[in-house]
Amino acid sequence: MSELVLPGGLRDRAVRPGDRRYPLLRSTYTRVSAPSLVLLPESPAEVAASLEVARDSGLPLSVRSGGHGLSGRSSNDGGIVLDVSAMNGVEVLDEDARLVRVGAGARWANVAAALAPHGWAISSGDHGNVGVGGLATAGGIGWLARSYGLTIDHIRAAEVVLPDGRLVRADATHEPDLFWAVRGAGDGVGVVVAFEIEATPLRTVGFGQVVVEADRDGDTLRRWSEYVAAAPHELTGSAVLFADGADVAAQFTAVVASDDQDLVRELIAPLAEFGVRPLSSGAQLAPYPALVSTGHLHPNVGQQPSTTTNALLPALTEASARALMEVAAGPQRTLVQLRALGGAINEVAPDATAYAHRHQQVLAILTQFPPGGGTELDAAAAPLAPYADGAYRNFESRPDDDTFRRAFPGATGDRVRALRERYDPGGLLQRVAAAEPARPR
Ligand SMILES: Cc1cc2nc3c(=O)[nH]c(=O)nc-3n(C[C@H](O)[C@H](O)[C@H](O)COP(=O)(O)OP(=O)(O)OC[C@H]3O[C@@H](n4cnc5c(N)ncnc54)[C@H](O)[C@@H]3O)c2cc1C
Known part of the structure; x- marks a missing residue:
């Protein structure tokens, strides 16, 4: 395959086979992969530029935060990986409301460590290496699940780069449909770059x-x-x-x-x-x-x-x-x-x-x-x-599809399908799935 031409701003963010960083960036927790390009954007604008490169290339696109996804779809063979791990800040927005802005590329261990001095916690999962983006777009069944709820139940806003490159803020009043989808089906509607999450007071x-x-x-x-x-x-x-x-x-x-x-x-x-x-x-x-x-x-x-x-x-x-x-x-x-x-x-x-x-x-x-x-x-x-x-x-x-039906029953599935169609009409985020062999029947 001829090498993809990248816009100037992205050239420094690209890792290709042969780069000394490639061995630690090519794979996920469950699967060894061989993408042709890993992009490491550091801002929403660079995420948008990465999406444009992927769209124009016609190649499968994987979105990755922490790389712990069990499907291994946060990498691929021959395609592009958009890895947001550089966007990993944890910042207190409102001390009284315990509102925290968490970059999608952070790991939950780092989130817990950053919140501990405040005496706060966000329930995530049982493993510190899991990424914020993959977990907080799907659920988050953590060690505090019965007292706190799911991680997504405490998301108050998400910053999302849509497949068409627009950066939008989704919350209860702005883009409420997108906000609904991000909390459970977020992987199909855009690339989340940050979440605003309400922490709970808990030290011990x-x-x-x-x-x-x-x-x-x-x-x-x-x-x-x-x-x-x-x-x-x-x-x-x-x-x-x-x-x-x-x-x-x-x-x-x-x-x-x-x-x-x-x-x-x-x-x-x-x-x-x-x-x-x-x-x-x-x-x-x-x-x-x-x-x-x-x-x-x-x-x-x-x-x-x-x-x-x-x-x-x-x-x-x-x-x-x-x-x-x-x-x-x-x-x-x-x-x-x-x-x-x-x-x-x-x-x-x-x-x-x-x-x-x-x-x-x-x-x-x-x-x-x-x-x-x-x-x-x-x-x-x-x-x-x-x-x-x-x-x-x-x-x-x-x-x-079988998992989709079980995960998104009835009207929920209809709404998720409709919102995927609305926010990703070209199916950019589904290309990586389409490139995989179907489950044997
Ligand atoms: C050892 C281990 C322990 C786990 N424990 C728990 C647990 O206790 N509770 C629990 O709920 N889950 C748990 N999980 C599952 C975990 O929630 C998922 O694997 C999750 O997808 C990992 O997030 P990640 O960012 O590391 O994944 P990645 O592999 O980076 O991403 C997985 C998928 O999420 C989507 N995605 C990732 N980042 C973004 C983004 N920024 N915007 C939009 N979509 C994105 C993509 O579709 C991607 O393919 C565990 C997994 C492992 C391997």
């Missing part, structure tokens, strides 16, 4: 880990789910299932949004009762940034090849809990992780943002290493399928 959390032997009928999981669903919103939790043949251990992690040691103990202690027998348990107070630590920061070089899918579930029933145990202990060696939802997440109206799932209590994340194309994962996930009630796009390696 209770952090507990409890490991139990889990019964194969799913009683352990059902009791965990019922307990967390009924618990005060301060408690957010996750469970990871570790299977060794017929033996399955459940590791519960609990985060309590409080520095009250009695409350922390009171909310975490019951977890040890849910298994066949307790294996270990511990709880302590920790500064919130320790949960999304700067120790997580690393370049993404395709180090974690994997295929992931997920299912949102109402509170676990006997049948759905048994199905989860069947998946975890099955021959396909699927890693099963559960996240407790509910609480503040479910206090938001389903049509308030493009993330419509406001009644489910559990997110089940299923992953296989190495990736294996997804056919085995689909077979492994089959027992859970009858109970699935939607999906979260960010824990999905194949964000195709």
Whole structure:
């Protein structure tokens, strides 16, 4: 392919194969890629110029913030990557309102570290290396999910460069449709360069880990789910299932949004009762940034090849809990992780943002290493399928039409499609998806 000619201002922002920086910029967390050009814009005007280059080239365009996207679509082979990681500032806009402007290229570890001196936090996810842009355009199911809600629930405005190059501010009164789409389906309407997010006052959390032997009928999981669903919103939790043949251990992690040691103990202690027998348990107070630590920061070089899918579930029933145990202990060696939802997440109206799932209590994340194309994962996930009630796009390696229907049900999907058409009529942001092979049927 002949080399693309770049406008003057972008020449210094370009990294091509052969450049010494290319090995650390070509790939994502889950996939080794070989784009022909990585652009590192430092301003909205440079983002607009990058979009113009991509549009004129006809090549696939990937938009990247932190590079942790499970689909690997934030890079590609032979196309262009628009990487906003240089636009990574964290700035307090209004001390009284705890309003913070966060560059889309920041990592959540850096956001947590910058807010800690103010005694504030923004719930994001469980990993400090995840980028702001990919997470805050889709949801954000973090360690404070039940007390704070999703990350998108606290976005008050977004600065977006539209595919036609215009920079717009989207908030409740300016471009309200765009503002709706950015919070859940933001990847399809533009390139977000910054978000204004309301932080919550929080310095210290209770952090507990409890490991139990889990019964194969799913009683352990059902009791965990019922307990967390009924618990005060301060408690957010996750469970990871570790299977060794017929033996399955459940590791519960609990985060309590409080520095009250009695409350922390009171909310975490019951977890040890849910298994066949307790294996270990511990709880302590920790500064919130320790949960999304700067120790997580690393370049993404395709180090974690994997295929992931997920299912949102109402509170676990006997049948759905048994199905989860069947998946975890099955021959396909699927890693099963559960996240407790509910609480503040479910206090938001389903049509308030493009993330419509406001009644489910559990997110089940299923992953296989190495990736294996997804056919085995689909077979492994089959027992859970009858109970699935939607999906979260960010824990999905194949964000195709099937995922779209599960993530954006009914009227939400109609509105997302219409807004993609309005803001990206030429389909510039969909080119990278179109360049990928379809999911085998
Ligand atoms: C180890 C790990 C832990 C995780 N933990 C959590 C968790 O606890 N909670 C949770 O909710 N999610 C979690 N995730 C999923 C995470 O939300 C997604 O992978 C997210 O897309 C990562 O954001 P990123 O900016 O790093 O991704 P990138 O790979 O940079 O981007 C992913 C996609 O987002 C879109 N995008 C990125 N930046 C922009 C932008 N500026 N404007 C518009 N669209 C953009 C693009 O379509 C891109 O393909 C985790 C992922 C990993 C790998």
